[in-house]
Amino acid sequence: MSDKSADLRLLLQRAIKAQIDLGMDELILTPIKESAPPRPDVVADKWPTDETKAPEVMMETPPLTQFETLEDHRLAICDCQKCSLGASRNKFVYGVGNTQADLMFIGEAPGADEDRIGEPFVGRAGQLLDRILAAIELSRQEVYIANILKCRPPGNRDPQPDEMELCFGYLHEQVRLIKPKLICALGRIAAQALLKTTTPLGKLRSRWHEFSGVPTLVTYHPAALLRFASYKRDTWEDMKLLKARYESMK
Numbered sequence: 001m002s003d004k005s006a007d008l009r010l011l012l013q014r015a016i017k018a019q020i021d022l023g024m025d026e027l028i029l030t031p032i033k034e035s036a037p038p039r040p041d042v043v044a045d046k047w048p049t050d051e052t053k054a055p056e057v058m059m060e061t062p063p064l065t066q067f068e069t070l071e072d073h074r075l076a077i078c079d080c081q082k083c084s085l086g087a088s089r090n091k092f093v094y095g096v097g098n099t100q101a102d103l104m105f106i107g108e109a110p111g112a113d114e115d116r117i118g119e120p121f122v123g124r125a126g127q128l129l130d131r132i133l134a135a136i137e138l139s140r141q142e143v144y145i146a147n148i149l150k151c152r153p154p155g156n157r158d159p160q161p162d163e164m165e166l167c168f169g170y171l172h173e174q175v176r177l178i179k180p181k182l183i184c185a186l187g188r189i190a191a192q193a194l195l196k197t198t199t200p201l202g203k204l205r206s207r208w209h210e211f212s213g214v215p216t217l218v219t220y221h222p223a224a225l226l227r228f229a230s231y232k233r234d235t236w237e238d239m240k241l242l243k244a245r246y247e248s249m250k
């Protein structure tokens, strides 16, 4: 067998395994391809020119920064009571992973399992995120995972604009300290908050945006995949896009 055939076979095997790991019931035989870095004009301007903008409450200017390490930052804010969620939380959920990660995943808020354990994405959705990471040959130890809100909204309700406004500066500081080369926003709420838009997730995914100067891709939240298996195909396409750009940056 030629080297080229062996490479192709390996890529196909990986693509099939990844989709099985994702729980897909239909295989898409288009292997992950390495691609040239996207042209600069593919990345949107600092704030995307969507036809609809998010409410002004989401336009908070990040606060001046003062921390040298993530741990300093975490210790300084872990008793935060700036919004009402501080009083109802069990555990403050800062973030997890490689503090110098090139790739950062950002969700909306901790759920019940995260609130109990103090780590983002540890419930069923988190386990699916681990499988998604494995599908693109990454682990949670290699990337960094955080949420916009650091405390759980009661009953897993959606984060409120005022809560996100008050908490958003913490995420900005995490991004400044970690300096990721790529960000992946998980789900509609995280995507719309990061990109300051009300455009539906379906129109935001599969192309590059920018958050805090970092190229940012949007995909479905793993919890949505647990409810709607049909989203897995699009998520796999998004992950291939993410992986290709990640590989091209090495």
Ligand code: SF4
Pocket: 080, 081, 082, 083, 084, 085, 086, 087, 149, 150, 151, 163, 166, 167
């Ligand atoms: S959600 Fe954010 S702003 Fe609200 S109390 Fe928790 S850390 Fe503070």
